[in-house]
Amino acid sequence: xxxxxxxxxxxxxxxxxxxxxxxxxxxxxxTKEKYYVLEMFPYPSGNLHMGHVRNYSxxxxxxxxxxxxxxxxLHPMGWDSFGLPAENAAIQRGVHPAKWTLANIDxxxxxxxxxxxxxxxxxxVATCLPDYYKETQRIFIEFYRQGLVYKKKAAxxxxxxxxxxxANEQVVEGRCERCETPVERKAxxxxxxxxxxxxxxxxxxLDTLSGWPDKVKTMQKNWIGxxxxxxxxxxxxxxxxxxxxTTRPDTLYGVTYMxxxxxxxxxEELTSEEHKDVVxxxxxxxxxxxxxxxxxxxxxxxxxxxxxxxxxPLTNERVPIYLANYVLMDYGTGIVMAVPAHDQRDFxxxxxxxxxxxxxxxxxxxxxxGETMTESFPAVGVMVNxxxxxxxxxxxxxxxxxxxxxxxxxxxxxxxxxxxxxxxSRQRYWGCPIPFVNCPKCGTVPVKEEDLPILLPTDVEFKVxxxxxxxxxxxxxxxxxxxxxxxxxxxxxxxxxFVDSSWYFLRxxxxxxxxxxxxxxxxxxxxxxxxxxxxxxxxxLHLMYARFFTKVFYDMGxxxxxxxxxxxxxQGMVLKDGTKMxxxxxxxxxxxxxxxxxxxxxARLFILFAAPPERDLEWNEKxxxxxxxxxxxxxxxxxxxxxxxxxxxxxxxxxSLADKKLRALLHGTMKKVTSxxxxxxxxxxxxxxxxxxxxxxxHYTEEVAIEEQNHSLLVYALSQLVCMLAPFTPHIAEEIWxxxxxxxxxxxxxxxxxxxxxxELDEIEIPxxxxxxxxxxxxxxxxxxxxxxxxxxxxxKHVKEHxxxxxxxxxxxxxxxxxxxxxx
RNA sequence: GCGGGUGUGGCGGAAUUGGCAGACGCGCUAGAUUUAGGAUCUAGUGGUUAAUACCGUGGGGGUUCAAGUCCCUUCACCCGCACCA
Numbered sequence: 032x033x034x035x036x037x038x039x040x041x042x043x044x045x046x047x048x049x050x051x052x053x054x055x056x057x058x059x060x061x062t063k064e065k066y067y068v069l070e071m072f073p074y075p076s077g078n079l080h081m082g083h084v085r086n087y088s089x090x091x092x093x094x095x096x097x098x099x100x101x102x103x104x105l106h107p108m109g110w111d112s113f114g115l116p117a118e119n120a121a122i123q124r125g126v127h128p129a130k131w132t133l134a135n136i137d138x139x140x141x142x143x144x145x146x147x148x149x150x151x152x153x154x155x156v157a158t159c160l161p162d163y164y165k166e167t168q169r170i171f172i173e174f175y176r177q178g179l180v181y182k183k184k185a186a187x188x189x190x191x192x193x194x195x196x197x198a199n200e201q202v203v204e205g206r207c208e209r210c211e212t213p214v215e216r217k218a219x220x221x222x223x224x225x226x227x228x229x230x231x232x233x234x235x236x237l238d239t240l241s242g243w244p245d246k247v248k249t250m251q252k253n254w255i256g257x258x259x260x261x262x263x264x265x266x267x268x269x270x271x272x273x274x275x276x277t278t279r280p281d282t283l284y285g286v287t288y289m290x291x292x293x294x295x296x297x298x299e300e301l302t303s304e305e306h307k308d309v310v311x312x313x314x315x316x317x318x319x320x321x322x323x324x325x326x327x328x329x330x331x332x333x334x335x336x337x338x339x340x341x342x343x344p345l346t347n348e349r350v351p352i353y354l355a356n357y358v359l360m361d362y363g364t365g366i367v368m369a370v371p372a373h374d375q376r377d378f379x380x381x382x383x384x385x386x387x388x389x390x391x392x393x394x395x396x397x398x399x400x401g402e403t404m405t406e407s408f409p410a411v412g413v414m415v416n417x418x419x420x421x422x423x424x425x426x427x428x429x430x431x432x433x434x435x436x437x438x439x440x441x442x443x444x445x446x447x448x449x450x451x452x453x454x455x456s457r458q459r460y461w462g463c464p465i466p467f468v469n470c471p472k473c474g475t476v477p478v479k480e481e482d483l484p485i486l487l488p489t490d491v492e493f494k495v496x497x498x499x500x501x502x503x504x505x506x507x508x509x510x511x512x513x514x515x516x517x518x519x520x521x522x523x524x525x526x527x528x529f530v531d532s533s534w535y536f537l538r539x540x541x542x543x544x545x546x547x548x549x550x551x552x553x554x555x556x557x558x559x560x561x562x563x564x565x566x567x568x569x570x571x572l573h574l575m576y577a578r579f580f581t582k583v584f585y586d587m588g589x590x591x592x593x594x595x596x597x598x599x600x601x602q603g604m605v606l607k608d609g610t611k612m613x614x615x616x617x618x619x620x621x622x623x624x625x626x627x628x629x630x631x632x633x634a635r636l637f638i639l640f641a642a643p644p645e646r647d648l649e650w651n652e653k654x655x656x657x658x659x660x661x662x663x664x665x666x667x668x669x670x671x672x673x674x675x676x677x678x679x680x681x682x683x684x685x686x687s688l689a690d691k692k693l694r695a696l697l698h699g700t701m702k703k704v705t706s707x708x709x710x711x712x713x714x715x716x717x718x719x720x721x722x723x724x725x726x727x728x729x730h731y732t733e734e735v736a737i738e739e740q741n742h743s744l745l746v747y748a749l750s751q752l753v754c755m756l757a758p759f760t761p762h763i764a765e766e767i768w769x770x771x772x773x774x775x776x777x778x779x780x781x782x783x784x785x786x787x788x789x790x791e792l793d794e795i796e797i798p799x800x801x802x803x804x805x806x807x808x809x810x811x812x813x814x815x816x817x818x819x820x821x822x823x824x825x826x827x828k829h830v831k832e833h834x835x836x837x838x839x840x841x842x843x844x845x846x847x848x849x850x851x852x853x854x855x
Numbered sequence: 856g857c858g859g860g861u862g863u864g865g866c867g868g869a870a871u872u873g874g875c876a877g878a879c880g881c882g883c884u885a886g887a888u889u890u891a892g893g894a895u896c897u898a899g900u901g902g903u904u905a906a907u908a909c910c911g912u913g914g915g916g917g918u919u920c921a922a923g924u925c926c927c928u929u930c931a932c933c934c935g936c937a938c939c940a
Contacts, residue, residue: 204937246859246935253858253936260940277940290940330938357938367940376938449939570935640880641867647933649867657880660894667895706871716869719879726879798875803921805875843920849874853920 032673032770036666038630042762046147054776055149057105059556066102067557068094069536069596071565071573072109072156075135076116079142081605081612081638081650082566084622088635089602089644089714090564091148095758096708098149099782105557106149107539109156110136113164113528115193115209118461118500121493128461129487132159142623146631147761149778154542158531159461163538165484166548167531168466170580172477179225179583182475186294186360187454189217194499195457196221198527199361200254200572216294216318222456222465222524226579230255230448232593233578242598244645247570254571256449261433263368263442265289265341267301267352273341276363276447280436281429282370284417285391287381289341289352290334290367292360293317301352303338310335310354317356332357332380344441345432346418355380363447371407372399378407391416392425453576455527460491460500462525470512470519479513485521499523532573533580536560536595548589555591563596564644570601600712603647605638612650620650632760633659639714639759662763665725665756669749669767672732675742678772681750682743683786690741693731694789697748700724701785704755709782718759724752746771751783799824800851801833817844824850 049055059065070090073083094106110132117128124131136157143150156163174180188197192212196219201208226233234255237248260278267273273289291298293314302310313335334355341352357376358367371381371388381388388401392412399408411425420428436442456465464485466478478485488507491500501507501523512519534548540557541549559581577595585593604611607618625634637658642648685694700720707717728748732740750771757764757777768777791813797820799807807829811820821842824830834854841853 244859249859250935256936256939258939275940279940332938355938357940359939362939364940369940374940376940379938447939567934643868646861646868651867651881653881654867661880663894711871713869713871715867716871716879719869722879796875800875800921803874803919808875841920843874845874845921849921851874851920 032670034670036663036763038632038662038763041766042145042147042631045762045765046144049147049149049776049778050144050152052776053153054778055106055151056153057103057107057151059553060103061556063101063103065105065557066097066562067105067560068097068562069107069539069560069564071563071569072111072532072535073139074114074116075110075112075132075139077135077138079139079622081620081622084146084634085602085605085638085644085648086564086566087143087146087148088638089600089712090562091146091635091761092639092708092714092758093562093564093712094149095761095778096782098778099754099757099780100709101781105154105539106151107154107156107542108143108148108150108152109154109535109539110139110158111528111532111535112136112157112159113462113525113531115195115459115461118459118493121461122495127489128493129159132157132461145626146622146635149761154539156535156538156542158463158528158535161484161486162543162545164463164531166538166544167463167526167534168483168485169480170534170548171463171526171530172466172480173587174224174583175477177583177587179228180222181225182220182222184218184220185223185454186216186218187221189215189219191215193459195459196454198454198529198572199451200453221454222522222526224453224455224579226453226576227448227450229579229582230257230450231446232582233450233575236578236582236594240594240596240599243596244599244601247567247574247599247601250570251575254450254575257446258448259444259446261436261442262364262445263344263436265344265366265368268340268342268349269300271297271300273297273352273366274364275366275368276445277368279370279373279429280432280442281414281420281425282373282391283343283345283368283432284420285370285372285389286343286348286350286368287371287387287389288350288369290355290358290369290377290380291337291352292358292365293354293356294360295354295365297366298337298354301337301339306336306338310337313354330356332376332383334380334384336384344436344439351386353380353384361451362449372401372404373407373409375407375409389416453527453579455530456524457527458499458523459525460487460493462528463531464501465522465524465526467522468510468512468519469522470515470517472517473512473514473519475522476512476514482513499525501525529572529576533576534584536563536577537581537584537590551589551591554589558590559592559594560596562598562600564600564602566604567601574599600644602644603642605648605650607650609649620652625655629655629659630662630762632763633662636662636718636760640718641715643713643715661722661725662760664729665752665763666767668725668728669770672745672749673770675737675740676746676749676771679742679746681747683747683789685741685744685789687739687741688793689731689735689739690744691792693727693741693748694744695792696724696727697751698785698787698789701751701755701783702787702790705782705785708758714759721752721755721759724748728752753777754780754783795847797824797847798849799827799830800849801830802853803851806830806833813847817846820844820850824852 068090070086094104098104112132117132120126120131121128188202190197190207190212192210202214206213234257258278261280263275265273334353337352339352340349369377371377372390390399390401393415394412414420414423414425414428433444466485467475469475488504490506491504493500508520510519510521537549537554541553544550581595582593584590612619637655641654685691703720704717707713753764753768764777793813794810795813796808796810798805807827837854840855843851
C-alpha cells in the first residue's frame with residue numbers, strides 16, 4: 032500500500048478493470064428481485080455540468096447500494112440527442128448536426144466514465160440514431176391506428192426565433208421556454224397527440240403515486256385543471272348557437288351579458304353592420320397586444336359591444352354580446368356567460384361598461400344589492416331572482432338547474448380540462464421524421480412499417496431563419512404513396528423531442544430489438560422504474576408525457592404497468608454564490624477541473640454530503656477540500672494499520688469496555704447508513720455517520736494500548752467501513768478492499784447487516800432535568816431498576832441543591848432516555 | 856390572488872416517534888510538529904456573564920412535566936400556477 036492517497040492512479044485503474052469485467056451489465060434473472068434505477072438522460076450539449084454530477088452521483092449510490100443489498104439492478108444511461116442546439120451548431124459552424132451530436136456524446140461519455148458511475152453501457156441508447164427513431168416512428172404509427180394522432184389546422188404558438196411551433200407546455204409567461212422570445216399566434220396545419228383523452232386517468236392515477244413528491248403531483252393536477260360544471264347552449268337572436276362552459280349553472284338567472292374571445296370564429300357573424308368598424312379595430316388591437324400582456328392578471332379588462340344580443344335559454348331574456356380581452360379562445364368554448372354579481376372579472380367589466388349587476392344568490396343572513404356592491408359575491412348562499420329555484424341553497428340549485436337544462440335539451444353536465452392536446456410537429460431538421468406521406472388521391476397516410484425507418488436525408492442546407500431544412504430536400508420530399516403507388520410527398524415536420532423521451536425507459540429493457548420497440552417479456556421483468564431521479568424542471572412536461580405514453584402502451588397490451596415511475600426523487604439545483612451556475616454570471620465550476628484536482632470520489636462525496644438530495648446545494652470549494660481530507664484520513668487509517676492487521680481474521684466480537692464501545696459505534700453506523708442510504712436517501716447524514724466511525728476508529732487505536740487492542744474486531748470494523756463507503760466513493764473503497772487482501776470486488780459484496788444487541792452497552796448515561804432544564808447526568812448500569820436509579824438521582828449534589836426549600840411535585844421517567852423532576 | 860415549500864451558530868447542515876438543540880463538515884482560536892509555509896495531530900468554538908446563572912431554533916401567544924418538533928397568529932424569502940368562466 033502506498034503511503035499517499037493517489038486518487039488519479041486508483042480511479043483510472045479501477046474504471047478500466049470494471050469496464051473489462053463487464054461488472055455492471057445486467058440480465059433478467061427470475062430468481063432475483065429486480066431494481067430499476069434511472070436518472071433522466073441528458074441532452075448531449077458536449078459537457079457535463081454540476082447538475083449532472085449531482086443527478087448521476089445520487090443514482091449511482093442508489094444503484095450500488097441496491098446491488099449490495101441483493102437486488103438485480105438495472106442502471107442504464109443514454110442520450111436525449113435530437114434537438115435544436117445541434118441545428119444551430121450546423122448553421123453557425125457548418126458541422127452536420129449528426130456529427131456534432133455524436134462528438135458531444137463521445138465526450139460526455141468519457142466524462143461520465145471518469146466519475147466511476149456503474150452504468151450498463153451495453154444498453155446505451157441515443158434517440159437520434161436510426162435504430163431508435165425507427166421505433167419512435169413505429170410507435171407514432173401505432174398511436175395513429177389507435178386514433179390518438181391527428182392533424183388539424185390550428186392557431187399555434189410560434190417562436191419566430193426558433194422558427195418552429197411550441198406545445199402549450201413550452202410557452203412560459205408568453206415566451207418561448209428555450210430562448211425567451213415572445214411567442215406569436217399563427218394558424219398552421221399541425222400534428223397532435225390526443226392526450227386529453229387520457230386527462231381523467233392522468234389525474235386520477237396521481238393518487239396511486241405515493242412515491243412521488245406532493246409538489247410534483249400538485250403541479251400536474253393544476254396543469255390538467257379538471258373542473259366540473261355544465262355546458263349551456265345560448266342562442267343569438269339570429270339563431271346562432273353559442274355554447275358556453277360554466278362551473279356555476281346556479282347563477283344562470285344572473286347573466287346580464289355574453290362575452291366572446293376576440294379571435295372567436297363567430298365574431299364576424301355576430302357583429303352588426305354599424306359596429307363592424309369598432310369591433311374590427313378592437314380585434315386588431317388585442318391581436319397586437321403581446322401574449323405576455325394579455326395573459327398578465329392585472330391587465331385592464333377591455334371590450335366592445337358587437338351589436339348583437341343573445342337569449343338566456345331559461346328566461347329568454349335578451350342580453351348584449353360583447354368581445355373582451357379577458358376571455359380566452361382555448362379554454363372552454365371561448366364564449367362566457369357573464370354574471371357580474373357572482374364573478375369578479377365579470378363584475379369589473381360590468382362596472383366599467385355600465386352593465387347591470389343582478390344578484391341571484393344572497394349570502395346567508397345578509398342582503399346585497401347589485402347597485403351598491405363593490406365586489407362580486409362568488410360564494411354559496413340562497414337563491415333569489417331565479418324563478419322556480421328561489422329560496423333553494425345555491426349548491427342544490429346548481430344540480431337542479433343542470434338537471435333542468437338537460438331535460439329541456441338546453442345543456443348538460445360537463446367536465447372541462449385545461450389540458451390541451453399535445454402539439455408535436457416541429458418545423459425542424461434534427462428530430463424524428465413523421466412517418467406519413469401526403470397523397471393527392473389517398474390523403475395523409477402512414478408509411479408501411481417495412482419501410483421504416485424514414486431516414487433523415489443528408490442533402491440539406493442549414494440557414495438562418497429559413498424554412499424547415501427538410502422542405503428543401505427533394506430526395507426526401509418526393510416519394511410514392513404507400514397505398515396507390517402514385518406520386519406523393521412526405522411530411523416534412525419532425526417530432527417534438529419530448530416524444531423521444533416519453534418511452535426511452537422502456538427501450539432500456541430491450542435496447543437492441545430490431546423488430547419492435549421492446550419485447551414485452553423484457554419490459555415485464557424490469558418495469559416499472561423503481562426509482563427515477565431528475566430535476567424538478569421536468570415536473571410537468573416530460574413526466575406527464577411519459578405517463579401518457581405508458582398508459583397508451585398499457586392499453587395496447589405492450590406493458591403490464593400503467594405508470595412508468597414508482598418513486599420519484601427531484602433533486603435540488605447546484606448553486607454558487609446563492610444563484611444558479613451560469614456562463615453569463617461567470618460562476619460555473621467545471622466538473623472536469625474538480626475531478627482533476629481532487630478526484631471523482633471526492634467530487635461525488637462532497638456533492639452527496641453538502642445537502643440532502645431534494646434541496647438546493649451551495650457549491651463550496653472549502654467543503655470539497657474537507658471531503659478530500661476525509662478520504663485521506665481514511666487512507667491513512669488503513670495505511671497505518673496495515674502491518675498490525677496483516678493476516679488477521681475478522682471477528683465481530685468484543686469483551687473489554689473499549690471493544691464494546693467500538694462495536695456499538697460500528698453497528699450503530701451500519702444501522703444509520705442502512706436506513707439513510709437505503710431508505711430515505713439522506714446521503715448527507717449517512718456520510719456524516721461514516722465520518723464519525725472513522726473518528727471513532729482513530730480514537731480506539733490511539734487510546735487503547737496496542738497489546739490491548741482487539742485486532743480481529745478492528746479488521747471486521749474496517750472491512751464493514753469499506754463496504755459502506757463503496758456506494759459513495761467506489762474507487763478508494765475498491766482499492767483499499769484489495770489492499771486488505773481480497774481479490775473479488777467490494778461492489779459485489781453483501782451490504783453489512785447490523786446486530787441490534789451490539790448497540791446495548793452495559794452502562795447508559797441518563798440526563799437529569801429539573802423543571803425541564805438539564806441539570807446533571809449520571810452513568811448507570813443498564814440492569815438497575817427504576818427505584819435504584821431514582822435513589823441515585825436524588826442523592827446527586829446538583830439535584831439536592833436545586834431542590835433545596837422546594838417541594839417535589841412529580842418525578843417523570845422516560846426509561847433509558849431521561850429523568851425529569853418537577854419541583855415547586 | 857391561489858397552491859407548495861423554507862426559516863436552527865460566522866457558513867453548509869443534524870435532531871427519523873414531543874424527551875440532552877447545534878451531530879458531521881467548513882471556518883475560526885490556541886497548542887504540538889516544522890528552518891518557514893503547507894500538510895498532519897491535539898484541545899476549544901451558539902450568545903451574555905468574573906463565576907454561579909440566564910437567554911437561545913424568524914416574531915408573538917398557547918398546550919405540556921418537557922416544544923425546533925403539536926395548536927393559534929404573524930413576518931420574511933423561495934418555487935409553481937395565475938383573467939381557467
